[in-house]
Every structure is written in structure tokens, then in C-alpha cells.
Amino acid sequence: MTPTTEPPSTTRAAERPRPGLLTGLSHVALVVWALLVVLPLLWTLLASFKNNTEIFGDALQLPAELRWDNWTRAWGRANVGTYMLNTVVVVAAGTFGTMFFGSLAAYVLARYRFPGNRLIYYLFVSGMAFPVFLALVPLFFVVDQVGLLNTHTGLVLVYIAYSLPFTIFFLAAFFKTLPASVAEAAMIDGASHVRTFFQVMLPMARPGLISIAIFNVLGQWNQYLLPLVLLSGAKDKWVITQGIADISTIAGYEADWPGLFAALSMSIIPVLVVYVVFQRQIQSGLTSGALK
Numbered sequence: 024m025t026p027t028t029e030p031p032s033t034t035r036a037a038e039r040p041r042p043g044l045l046t047g048l049s050h051v052a053l054v055v056w057a058l059l060v061v062l063p064l065l066w067t068l069l070a071s072f073k074n075n076t077e078i079f080g081d082a083l084q085l086p087a088e089l090r091w092d093n094w095t096r097a098w099g100r101a102n103v104g105t106y107m108l109n110t111v112v113v114v115a116a117g118t119f120g121t122m123f124f125g126s127l128a129a130y131v132l133a134r135y136r137f138p139g140n141r142l143i144y145y146l147f148v149s150g151m152a153f154p155v156f157l158a159l160v161p162l163f164f165v166v167d168q169v170g171l172l173n174t175h176t177g178l179v180l181v182y183i184a185y186s187l188p189f190t191i192f193f194l195a196a197f198f199k200t201l202p203a204s205v206a207e208a209a210m211i212d213g214a215s216h217v218r219t220f221f222q223v224m225l226p227m228a229r230p231g232l233i234s235i236a237i238f239n240v241l242g243q244w245n246q247y248l249l250p251l252v253l254l255s256g257a258k259d260k261w262v263i264t265q266g267i268a269d270i271s272t273i274a275g276y277e278a279d280w281p282g283l284f285a286a287l288s289m290s291i292i293p294v295l296v297v298y299v300v301f302q303r304q305i306q307s308g309l310t311s312g313a314l315k
Contacts, residue, residue, distance in 0.1 A: 064291060071285040078280050093281040094289070097270070103286050105259065106266030107293075113175050113262055114243045117182035121239050122232065124183065125190030130220055132191065133198035134206070144195065150188030159252050166253055173257035181249055186239050197231035198224070237301050244294050263290045 070078050071093055072086040098104045132144045162181065163172070171177030201224060209219040225232070247264040254260050261269070270286050273279070 064295075067284050067291070068288050071281060071288045073281055073284075075278055075280055078284070090281065093285040096279070097282045097285040097289065101266070101270050101273070101282060101286055103263070103266060103270075103289055106261055106263045107289065109175070109260055110244060110262040110264075113178055113182070114240055116175075116179045117186065117243050118236060118239045120179065120183040121186040121190055122236055125187050125235075126194055126225065126228075126232065127220075128187070129191045129194035130198050130224065133195040134203075134224075144191075147188050147191045150185075151192065155185065155248050159248065162249075163252050173254055173260065175260060178250060178253050178262075181253060182243050182246070185249070186242065190235050190239065193235045194228070194231060197228055201227050233301060237297065240297060241294055 066082065069086060072089050072091075074090065077084060077086060128147070132140060132147075166172050166177045166181065169177075171180070205227070206219055206224060209223045210216075214223070245264065246262075247268070250262045250265050251268075254262070254265065267283075267286055267290055270283050
């Protein structure tokens with residue numbers, strides 16, 4: 024008699040582990056967490072098309088019509104357009120500076136050995152242990168003394184300084200995973216240290232660079248305390264978080280809640296689009312750094 028063999032699909036199904044109670048609970052927790060995140064965003068977007076009566080009525084009620092005048096009023100009369108442009112300029116410059124200086128420092132600290140290497144690295148990393156609000160007062164006076172108070176340049180430099188610790192911490196670990204043989208081959212071929220970094224090692228670290236760049240964009244876009252302190256005297260240079268706070272105060276007096284939710288939606292959509300577009304790059308950068 025010939026032994027009976029089960030089909031491969033049946034064997035795989037039998038070998039596949041059955042989901043346990045812990046897996047089911049984790050799925051339920053993820054669904055609950057997703058609802059807690061998505062529903063407020065969805066309600067904010069719907070409220071931007073409602074009037075005051077609908078906003079304070081049934082929360083699940085859809086707007087009777089798409090009132091685009093709420094968005095127009097927020098963009099023009101509430102100066103959301105100006106605040107958005109200021110934010111794009113500041114975040115773009117801050118992220119570029121952070122990635123440029125952070126990648127250089129992280130590469131040197133990760134790939135070169137010299138006296139004080141670990142000390143410098145730990146000094147950078149220790150910056151993550153201090154909350155922003157602890158340094159607001161001395162930071163205000165330092166920026167004021169160098170003549171950069173109420174300027175985008177001063178805010179960009181502070182953004183770079185506060186973003187460098189985590190950037191260097193993340194990229195240093197990523198650069199350590201890159202093969203040293205590639206850099207050695209480039210040096211043997213006559214490439215300088217600078218050329219090896221920009222033309223060989225930096226492209227190899229692209230997943231990690233994209234991941235940390237998106238984190239910096241999100242963090243600097245949502246920053247409120249630093250602009251509040253450093254740009255308090257120049258309303259025409261405010262960023263979107265300051266603008267939203269100002270619109271919230273005005274909405275309480277003018278009862279223009281639809282305009283407030285329209286402004287909130289305008290501030291949320293750009294970062295949401297950035298995250299959705301680069302979601303795969305973020306995941307690949309985090310996982311590749313862990314797997315290597």
C-alpha cells in the first residue's frame with residue numbers, strides 16, 4: 024500500500040498556528056485605538072462644512088450642504104493662508120538643516136573612532152531627556168541677544184537644535200548597520216571621505232533618512248511652545264499652530280466655530296497626506312534598521 028499524503032495546502036493549514044486569546048485582544052485594542060484616532064478627525068472634517076446649529080446638534084449628523092465659505096473665510100479673513108506658508112517655509116528649512124547636520128554628525132560618530140567620540144554622542148543623546156519648556160526662558164534671552172527674536176531664522180535654528188538629538192541617535196544606529204566593506208572599496212578607488220559619504224553611504228541610508236525626515240516634519244509642524252515664545256511679537260510671521268490658537272480664541276467671541284474647524288482641517292490635511300504618501304518608506308526604514 025502506498026502511504027496517503029495530504030495536499031500541501033492542507034498541511035500548511037494544519038501547521039499554521041491558530042490565533043489565541045491574546046491575539047484577539049490585541050486586534051480589538053487596535054480597532055478601538057483606530058476608532059479613537061479616526062473618529063475625531065472625521066468629525067472635525069465634517070464640522071468644517073456645518074453651521075453652528077448643526078455643530079452643537081447631533082454629532083453624527085451629516086452637514087446639510089458643503090459650505091465651502093467656511094474654508095474661504097478661514098483661509099482669507101483668519102489668515103490661515105499666511106500661517107500655512109510661514110509653516111511650510113520654517114519646517115522645510117528646519118528639516119533640511121536637521122537632516123544635513125544630523126546625518127553628518129551621526130555618520131562621523133558611528134563610523135570613526137577618535138578620543139571623545141562616546142562623550143560627544145552621549146551629550147547629543149542627553150538632549151532628548153530635557154523637555155522643551157525647561158529651556159524656554161533662557162532660550163528667549165539667547166535668541167534675543169543675537170538679534171533673531173521674532174524672525175523665522177531664529178525659529179529655524181532652534182528647531183534644528185532641538186531636533187538634532189533624536190536625529191543623531193536614530194541615524195547613528197542606522198549608519199552602524201551599513202557594511203564597512205563598501206566604504207573601504209570607495210576609499211581604495213580614490214574617493215575622499217566627503218565623497219564616500221555623499222555618493223556612497225548616504226544613498227545606502229536612504230530608508231533611514233526618509234523615516235527620520237518624516238518624524239522631523241511632523242514634530243516641527245505641530246510645534247507650539249517654541250513659536251509662541253520666539254515669534255510672539257510678529258503676528259505676520261506666526262506659524263499654523265499659533266494661528267489655530269488665535270482663531271480658537273476669536274471663535275469663542277464671534278461664534279464662528281465652522282471657521283475654526285475649517286482651519287483645523289487645513290492644518291491636519293497636509294501632515295496626514297505626508298504620512299500616507301511616505302508610510303511605506305517609514306516602515307521600511309524602521310524595519311531595515313532593525314533587521315540589519
